[in-house]
Amino acid sequence: MATEAVRPRRRKITVRGPGKTLIKLIVNGETHEVLVEPRRTLLDALRKDLGLTGAKKACDEGTCGACTVLVDGKPIYACMALAIECDGKSIETIEGLAQNGKLHPIQQAFVEEDALQCGFCTPGQIMSVKALLDENPTPTLEDVKRAVSGNLCRCGAYPKIFKAALRAAKLLHQGS
């Protein structure tokens, strides 16, 4: 890895900024063009430029997971990515889960198991569970714990989040 890092890159580097720059974000299947400063995080772009406030900002420094979204299918902390890094990428947020007013099975399981209290960490928890179940439809309890171990919940809904994730796996299995 180290040798690769010092070798000059062939990929063309696009210089962004200073000042605002136009990028394209594909969010929940819809393409949005937004003008952002290079320092704007993906989280702020979603929340402020697109009005998608489902992903929460609780720390803004990659320590809590409340802003978890999926970028090209992988869960990331949206506060730790710059919006310009996500130019042209496909982003899935909590707002994209429910379809036609019907809760996604993971959301349904969270509600039924009461896997939320204040709910501020919930969108992040659900997105982490989504990433897990997309990858592994039949997780064990340990898999679930590991998948949400980067999502803090101060209300302590963890036991019910575990239950909800396992229930959601079942619901998705029945549905498919």
Next chain:
Amino acid sequence: MPKVIKTKTEFEGRVLEEYVVVEGEGLTAWDAQAPLKFVGKKIPRIDGPERATGKAAYTFDVQLPGMLYGKILRSPHPHARIKNINTQRAETLPGVRAVLCYKNTPKISFRRQTFIFDEIVRYVGDEVACVIADDEEIAQDALELIEVEYEILPFVLDPEEALQPNAPKLYPDGNLLGGQPEVYQRGNLEQGFAQADVVIERTFRTQCALHNCMEPHGSVALWEGDSLTVWDSTQHIFGVREGLARLLGLPLHKVRVIKKYMGGGFGSKNNLGKYTVIAALAARMTGRPVKIVLDRHEENLATGNRPASIQRLKIGAKRDGALTALELKAIIAAGAYCLWPPSVGGPARELYACPNLKTEQYTVFTNTGPLSAFRAPGYVEGTFALESLMDELAKELGMDPLELRLKNYTEIDQTTGRPYSTKGLREAYERGAKLFGWPRRPEPQGQLRRGVGMASQIWSGNGMPPAYALVKINPDGTATVITGTQDIGTGTKTVLAQIAAEELGFPIEKISVEIGDTQMGLYAPLSAGSMTVASVGPAVRMAAHEARQQLLDVAAQVLEAPRESLTITDGLLSSPALQKPVAVHEVLKNLENFMIIGRGAREPNPEDVTVNTFGAQFAEVTVDTETGEVKVERIVAVHDSGRVINPLTLSSQIEGGIIQGLGYALFEQRVVDRNTGVVVNDNLENYKVPTALDIPEIVFEMVERPDPRANNLGAKGVGEPPIIPTAAAIANAVADALGVRIYELPLTREKILKALQH
């Protein structure tokens, strides 16, 4: 007719006597066997879908057209006088709309003799100035352009040092809150200790813990003419309204406070914050809406904490275990400001029968971030010390710890001499012991040592008047509950809907609940002290009852059926006089826009009994003697909070309380640098809260004994009880595993390894 009476209410360990106007008498609690359809049922949160879809708009999510953002400049010094502030460079940065500081704002007093923008800063993180700009990034940039000249003052961080006569003073009248300790006494302490066969005295220390609610503190302020609307992440919309009106010189009706959803408070959002007042001032100054939300670091500096305590506790007992005397001297590090000191002596005064007792509490100002309420303030700390010492006493007497607690069991409130309305602690002990398998002697020990421990819980949770509610029955047969309470994440809306559905005889889907807006005009107390359900719930039931009576009056006339013959179930009116049941909307549809409005108020608390909550928890731990790691394997909890309205949301609160208690027991601790007063772990990377990987097996049951004297529901609070005994039970289990006791929380690996060396 409303009556003016003087009533005693216990709130977080202190008895308040105040005049209240009471109404709402005459509705008796459902009896224990009453067949209830919604109350007592596991009903998922009615607002769960909003929270699970990201649609719920928290204060943090409020975005208004033309809104500006504020960022607060905070003191880098623990104690200093601001000699001068130069804001010129910050003001000229493009996008900056205003910079507020003591020079250009009214001198508004806030907490004791201090001001919103004070010329003295008293801790690292104290408010100095505020930049208002088009965006947060610009505001952040501008903060760095403000030039402040400080005259550095001597500071004190340690509460014991702060009590010394030559210590630097935070206030002209000294560092001790109130100038003298808070003292409570009963019986004759000297005699009590003289009668004892065994006397043990120990010093316990507890750490400063930080709330770290997931939603940071914050407000959005909007002026429309001379009316102010504030969205605030608060546990008390009416308290914020009153505070803003008072500080800004506005009549109450010109201030509206809204809080629809909140991302946790745990006591830190009980009161009006400086940022709220600053947002209101800035919005007035700029003529635009202003949003100020704190970042994670500010959360950990400036929004409160569970203060550190030093507790010297002395206990005397006869050979048979009967307590003869208890003495507590507690020192609390308040930080720089203090509204409501925690009552650390509460458990010592109340938990056991003990005739001779003295508690003495020194609440001391220090140059650190200010304390606030934190889920069962004082009782978590006090229970750790008391229940640790009870275990030592049991060991000394050769008694089982549970047996010693039962020996000192009391049916009488030791502080007032009144009996408890109901007390299910004995049952909690018995059921907990059975579930846990107490007393189980741990197996032989290797590198992993096992230990078991238990602890008891006492807490008020009684609720209080005044609280008001309306229940409207709409022409379409739905009903709306309106009250001025707030849901801080506990499930209040759902519980109130259950109560209304039960009383009305409507399906729960037909009930909506409107809360969190002072403009609705119906006062409700703060959501703290485990008292929301017990305060607001009875008012809702009363309002629903009145609405039901009106509906029956109208239906009897419309349907031409005898009123006494009518019943309402599932939203249908039935009577032998009717051929078939009639839906409510069918009755109302010909009455145009006629509305039924039932009004309810919380009844007074009983004067002749004490209403309390109780519980017991048992913990099993393993301690790794090589690494010092403590793993909590299992917590068994049995609590008595009277009638359970919703076992599902209640179980979430129980689990959450235990998990917070576990964090407090094992790893949560604010660390302040002794040389600079800087908090070195003001973030979630270094301040450790429990994660998914720290969660033990949690087993719990409720005693479930409706308390007919408490209120017309028979319900008491449950928000705080579960956190109270957890740390004490874990500490006792760790002491059992190690064979030696650690007198200081949290039980870090370092302390465990040190204890093992002895």
